[in-house]
Amino acid sequence: MKAIYLDNAATTKIDAEVLNLMYISMQENFGNPSSTHQFGRKAKSAVETARKNIAKHFNVTAPEIIFTAGGTEADNLILNNAVLNLGVQRIITSKIEHHAVLHTCKFLEKSKNITLDYVNVDEFGSIDLLHLEVLLADSEAKTLVSLMYINNEIGNILPLDEIAVLCKKYNALFHSDTVQAIGHYNLDLQENSIDFIAASAHKFHGPKGVGFAFFKKGFGVLPMFYGGDQERGARSSTENVHSILGMDKALTIAIDNLYADKEYIEKLKLYFITELQKISKSIQFNGLSSDFKKSSYTILNVRFPVKNDMLLFSLDMAGIAVSGGSACQSGSNKGSHVLAEILKDEEADKTSVRFSFSKYTTKEEIDTTIIKIKELL
Template identity: 80%
Template sequence: MSPIYLDNAATTPIDKEVLEVMYTSMQENFGNPSSTHQFGRKAKSAVETARKNIAKHFNVSASEIIFTAGGTEADNLILHNAILNLNVKRIITSKIEHHAVLHMCSYLKKTYNISVDYVTVDKFGSINLSHLEELLSNTNDKTLVSLMHINNEIGTILPIDEVAVLCKKQDALFHSDTVQAIGHYTIDLQKTSLDFIAASAHKFHGPKGVGFAFFRKGFGILPMLHGGNQENGARSSTENVHAILGMEKGLEIAISNLEKDRNYIESLKLYFISELQKISDNIQFNGLSSDLEKSSYTILSVRFPVINEMLLFSLDLAGIAVSGGSACQSGSNKGSHVLSEILVDKEADKTSIRFSFSKYTTKEDIDVTILKLKELL
């Protein structure tokens, strides 16, 4: 049996066209973009063309896109800049954010004595908008709201336009980790008043180790990395030319085929849900992950009516790759901070698995996985 990969929220296989673009670049475009000779100018031109093309997908200008080593760095750069450069004294976030945000907020609070407040979430992982409005209105301190567009563990979608309206009403800055959304959902940054977003190429069939941060025009950027003054002074370090071009291609493919891929993946998710429910009526879905309108069509977080610490390992032995939560926490003995926050202890102790799909997932993959789950359960 061929291995089955159902952990696409952790990372996606690289598209063959992306590989071809990167391979060609490695052969023909090896110059340093900071060099003034023809080899450097060629590399610089390729990077800036990629920046323009990526910016067009979000209806923003190229100068608002800063290339990074991935989503984590983008989140860190945005939060760090808000405190050190934009006079933000307070961050409002939630306890189910990615650790790229939560750990950075803790660091900034400890180091710079800022305030960090947490908006409440319900048992589905949905933000309490009334509480957010209350938090926004109870201080005059310069505030940044940091809430992820799609939760990477349970797939719950933030009502991003509603949050943007609340932030604008209270003159707060709005940052969203959009890592799980980009390449899967349309984001027009002229229609949605987001000030900052973060992206990572390997979530939409691009290469690892590259992403970008969006800073809305008018916000200066104080770098975290100092040295060569690249990215117009926002991030020192020689640009990863081949990966940037791969990211550009991966995003182009994803957005060009978005509707077709979404319809296909949604059908697989619905089929998987129906087959799981045939196994047991007691199987539940964490957050809103069984709701295609309120959760990502690529993520399904399943809570089984048992405590089986070997289930993940047993699936892996059978050649089926899935996740027990966030892959960023692999190697950690701690349980999911997201599930611990939204579930009562009795439910959080049950075995939960995150299945996540891509355009490369097949119905046969689902059928084989269902058969193995029946056997193991």
């Protein structure tokens, strides 16, 4: 039985070129970047070259990129800095954000007494821009808006430019978790007023355990933990040299092949939608995940017309890896907070599954998955 991987929003297969580069680095580039001898200088030079390369992709300067252990740490670093270092007294977010943002905001509300407001979302998971403007106009407290670029469960694409304009109009800072977007969409940080972003390498065929935070020039960075003052004092810990180089390589590959990969994956997603609708016209798509203009081409969140607590397990037993997306599902006590927020109880109780694709997904794998879904339904 050949295994089929359709959970690329959770993590992606590491590109072979990335693996090779990291293997060579582990053999030849083992110095500590903080050491002053030639081995340390070599490692430091490699890290700084990677930082410059990554910065160029976003049209920013190298010092604005801070390497982290991934997107969750980057979100935490940004949100904590906003409150502890930049004087933010109020955060506006939504209830369908990643838990790296939601849980951090709740912690800051309790521990630092910040005001936490939630912007409304509609039944498709779209941000209510009118309500956001009402919230921004409602207080003179220094405010940070934190809204993710692409929702990791339903794939909705945030209207970044419109949000950025509103934030600038009301002198609010703007943070976006861009973990699901980096490597899949171009993002020029000079063209909008985003102040902070978070990224994670394993979402674009890089290694796990490494990512970065972008802090727009002019913002000081207070570390969350202390030690050796690495990353210009922003993050103490010996740099993960090999993974940083792997992230740089993975991002370069992703951006160089972005349009070709997008075209290929979009065709697969469209084909999958078409075949699912042949099974049953009652199959629905959560959020805007079936809208190719308003959702990520890598994510499709499918709501089946029945409740089948064993569907994910059965797909797994058939060698097909996917993620659950139901508000009440087998194997999860909490279910999806995103679907619970946007769906009515009756619809949220039905079985939803997130399928997510990559450049390694094949049409044959889609066909096999469709056949198995027919059997299980």
